[in-house]
Amino acid sequence: MPLWKRNLLVCWFGLFVSGVGMSQIAPVLPLFIKQLGVEDASSIAQYSGIAFGVTYMISAVFSPVWGLAADKYGRKPMLLRASLGMALIVGCMGFAPNVHVLIGLRLLQGIITGYGTACTTLIATQTDQEHSGWALGTLSTASIAGSLLGPTIGGLISESFGMQNVFFITGALLLVAFITTLLFVTESFERREQKVLTLKELWRQTPEKSLTMTLFATFLILTVALYSIEPIITVYITHLSDNLSHVALIAGLTFSASGLANIIAAPRLGKLSDKIGAHKVMLGALIAAGIIFIPQAFVSSPWQLMGLRFLLGLTVAGLSPSVHILIKKITPPALAGRVFGFSMSAGYLGVFAGSVLGGQVAGWFGARYVFLVTSALLMLNAVWVYFRVYTIMSSPKETAS
Template sequence: MPIWKKNLVVCWFGMFATGIGMSQIAPVLPLYIRHLGVTHEAAIAQLSGIAFGSTFILSAIFSPIWGSVADKFGRKPMLLRASLGMAVVIGCMGFAPNVAVLIGLRLLQGVITGYSTACTTLIATQTDQEHAGWALGTLSTANIAGSLIGPLIGGFLSEHFGLQNVFFMTGSLMMVSFFTTLFFVKESFKRTDKKVRHAKDIWNQIPEKGLTVTLFVTAFILTIALYSVEPVVTVFMGHLTSSSHLALLSGLAFSASGLANIIAAPRLGKLSDRIGAHKVMVMMLFTAGLLFIPQGFVTAPWQLIALRFLFGLTAGGLMPSVNIMIRKITPAALTGRVFGFSMSAMYLGVFGGSVFGGQIAAWLSIRAVFFVTAALLLMNGLWVYWRVYRQVNAQAIRIQHLNEER
């Protein structure tokens, strides 16, 4: 088996565990804050928002920094640093004596992030061009699926094993990821650039600046779409059914898109290898946008779950396509840093999506969340068609004409 395939298996597990570790606290956090002595409902809601959002904001800030370090010293050291650091920090959350310590540990968790960035960079630089789409597609399922399934796992663990054990179990999972990375990930790293020190230097060396920004925005909007319904799905399910299994139905709605993502991403990655990532990206953006519209009209839980599953199938082709395009247009020496900025856009999308969905629901209605998200995806699809699809096609035609003239 090629080295990149072995590394892909280890990185997939690590990114899945990281996604769970970043998101499993969502349903547990308010209960744990109450467990730590806060009794006022308004204070619990406020502190929960601070503790949840602060991790993703700091992750967005530090992802490019760790990407830069990975370009200088190698990706495997970053994988070991992040997995061990998260194992210790998340485990310590189970011992937090008060809310201040819990929030401090959540802040530290955001600082030591970087596992996903290093994994993506490692696989992108090791995999040959022929298999890049499939490899990055497979890898992308890990983080998204872990993040979407994480709340369901967190709720299940807290109900059956206790609140503190959620943190202990997640920390243990990250420790397993640390040891599998230590023993099984192989990397022959050679630093190819020693002069790039500042963000301005990085930006000056990126050949396709407009295209790169478009890809960052697409990653941001896609993540907003994935998480915009997270704050409202349980309430929305309550409007659709009076069943006593509301928590289970809400969990299924959360997990449906994650499961679909796991199924679709490797296959759509292969399709990107065959017909071009830019074509898959445009098709999936428009399809995803259209699939959000009927979600606002559903009248039964099974309809929402089915549509969330179909959306997950389309979303499975988007992040791999973004990563493939970034890999193609980025110099090898800057790969880690540029993927770090891409991951920052995704972390901001997680935070922004959660806030965005809640605000739209509060000011307009829950159903409006689906319509506004659909409009965002469709507008992004038009922008990507104009800035990416047409540009890449024009370049391909020019290259073909040059080859014919020769």
């Protein structure tokens, strides 16, 4: 097996578990906070929002920092640091004596993260141009699927083994990711003593500034679209069927349906990107995703919604790999870690912004409007991508290069 394929396999497992570790707390958080002694319903809701969101907000800040460290010290050390750190921190959450300690540990989890940045940089810099679309497409399934399947996995573990064991089992899986990374990831990295660039200097050395910012914005909007449904999914499922039992489980499966589709479609769309160009796949996926959001506002049963969420996963599977393929193409290798770090920051901000957007739109206008607003965002982004990415990448000059 080629070295890059072996590293891809190990990184996929670690990134999937990392995604689960970041998101598995969502369905059990309110119940766990109540178990920690918070009785008031409004206080539980407030603490739940803080505990869930703080990890992603802090991750957005520290992701470029770890990207810089990956460029300076190597990607494998960052993988080991992040996986071992998260294993210890997530495991300790099961022993949290009160809600403030839990929030503090979630904050630490956001600081120590960086597994995704290191994985993406490692695979992007090791894989040849011919296979980069397939490799990055396959890798993207791990992060997105882990994040989307995390709530369902957390709910199932909680039901079967108890809430505390959600943290212990996830911590153990992260420890396995650390061990497999230590044993099987191989990196040939030559450390070079070089000046640490300031943000201004980094921006000055970035060749395609406008294109890079467009790709960051597209990745942010993609994650907003994926997570806008999270705060309203249970309420929406309940509204669709008053007599439905196991609402929480059905809601988790519905939310995770797009993650399953992503696992199926992303490698294939990544391979298609290698053949026809990532910019073409990106534009088509944005338009298709924008269209598929519209009927989700008018479904009459949870199963219809689940089917549409699955179709959505098939389309958005072409977005994350396309963003990373184009970033790799336009970014010098020496800057790859930091640039991918900022890309991951955009994704983390998108998770937070999507959750806030979904809750606010549902509160003011109703749950159905969440899907329509998200559709409009994707369509507007498609127009922007057409003029700022598609036309540029389709020009004879770019095609020749």
